Amino acid sequence: MVTRREMREKRRLRSRRIRALLAGGLVLGVGAAATLAAWNDSEYGAATFTAGRFDIVGAADGATFSSHATTGTASTLTFQLPPTAMAPGTTTYALLSVKTANPSVAGTLQFTAGTPGGTGLAAHLTYGVRTIAGTACNATTYAAGTSVVTDGSALTAGGASTQAVSANGAAQVNYCIAVTLPTTALNAAQGLTMTQTWHIQGTSS
Template sequence: MSDTTTTRRRWRGRRLRAVLAGGLVLGVGAAITLAAWTDNEYATGTFTAGQFNLQGSIDGATYADHASAAGAATLSFSTPFSNLAPSQTVYAGFWLRLAAGTTTAANLQLVGYTGTGAAAPQLTYSIYLIPAAGTCNATTATGTAIATGLLSSTTATSTVVPLAAPVGAAAGAAQQLCFAVASSASLAQNTTATGTWQFTATST
């Protein structure tokens, strides 16, 4: 074999090794390029609870929280609530609304009641839904009552009364409940009774 042939083969071998080496370099370069084709997206959410507050009023003007039996609003019954005779009825209005800042509407319901005193078995109560601007008396306390019971009873149930959610910075529209408490024909002299009603508003 001539020196020329040997030299040619050596050059071919060198070229082949160079091409292979170049291919390896190109392969590594391609892997790096593919790894660089990545991107990220993130998403987040913030959650805030709403507010809910029920208020009551005995005059339709001044509202406050009465959240326990010990702090119950004292209803202003008509005369002669402190000098009852047999077969008489006295009346008192009680306004309820959702306070400003409340973020949902609600359903209102009488859920609990306690009655004490010697006169309690001789007294009955009925609660009527009347216009907020109305006067609670014998004329307006008519129709179907949302709740009725004996003052000495230990349980109470009522139909649901809707309460509107506040709009803007104002409180929600008020609903007036008209209480009618009636004495029986057999009411004993010099006896007293106390009734406490619990209303619950559930957000809707």
């Protein structure tokens, strides 16, 4: 015959076994969750960079462009009147066109003047520069142009403004240079000579 005390002991033992099994199951569950593998993915971006270049070229005829990077290789401008034909009150015109090479980035141009040479005629001359729509540089197109160097300036004066120049030679800037021997020129100007080199400074943008 089983006593009540023995029955209570059996119940306690059974309860302990159940709790032990449950505890084991919880521990097993935690261990299983900890061993699950995590999924992952990656994304990358890469680029290669190459520097562009800025290069301008010039032409005295508005069509045949090449590089004239130094004073020694300056393009020879063709004025309407030959150097020996200057007389008081006359103005002679010459074209100087500039554009970017292809390839080249866009930029701006600054018209500057060098120091005149010769035997002293520069002191008696004045000049002006305007940008014109086409390549015909004469009194008519000059009058309709946009001022770069003010008329009547000394040969040492440069332009106060800059001109935009398109990338890859897409458009050219046509400078019309007008050199004048004023009507007030003294007799001492006769027989004198002048040489001048103009400089177009290009800057990338």
